[in-house]
Amino acid sequence: MKNTSLLLCLFVSTLVFSFSLTMASEQKAYMVYMSRAPDGVDPKTFQLNAxxxxxxxxxxxxSSLIYHYTDAVSGFSAKLTPEQAEELKKVPDVTAVKVSQLYKLYDPGQKF
Structure with missing residues (x-):
């Protein structure tokens, strides 16, 4: 009986650990663009609320938030799953949700 309980406990622990790794691996950095915060409302608080x-x-x-953008644009970057990104698109004042991409403008090793 003890062995069965121990095996069951190990099995459940492995499942939980595997699920958490899967969730973390599905997350990507997203850029979230929003309308400006209303007058008198802190932009970072407005974004965090969304x-x-x-x-x-x-x-x-x-814990998901990466950076707030408040000067040139209003928005933030955050680690999200694709499902969370879709849900965020439905939140009022969110205008766009895009996967963040890195662009290289110049690579000194690149042959032309």
Whole structure:
């Protein structure tokens, strides 16, 4: 009986660990563009509120957040799964959600 309980506990622990690795591997960096925060509202608080609607809590949203953009554009970057990105598109004041991409303008090793 002890061996069965131990094996069951190890099996469940492995499943939980595998699920958490899968969720982390599905996350990508996304750029989220938003309308400007209303007058008198802190832009970072406004953005975090939108992200919290998808994560269900402010703490989970903060752990996903990468950077706030408040000067040239209004928005933020965050680590999201594709499903979270789709949910975020439905949040009021979110205008676009795009996978973040890295572009190289110049590579000194590149042959022309």
């Amino acid at each position: 992200l919290s609607k998808v994560f269900g809590s402010e703490d989970a949203a903060k």
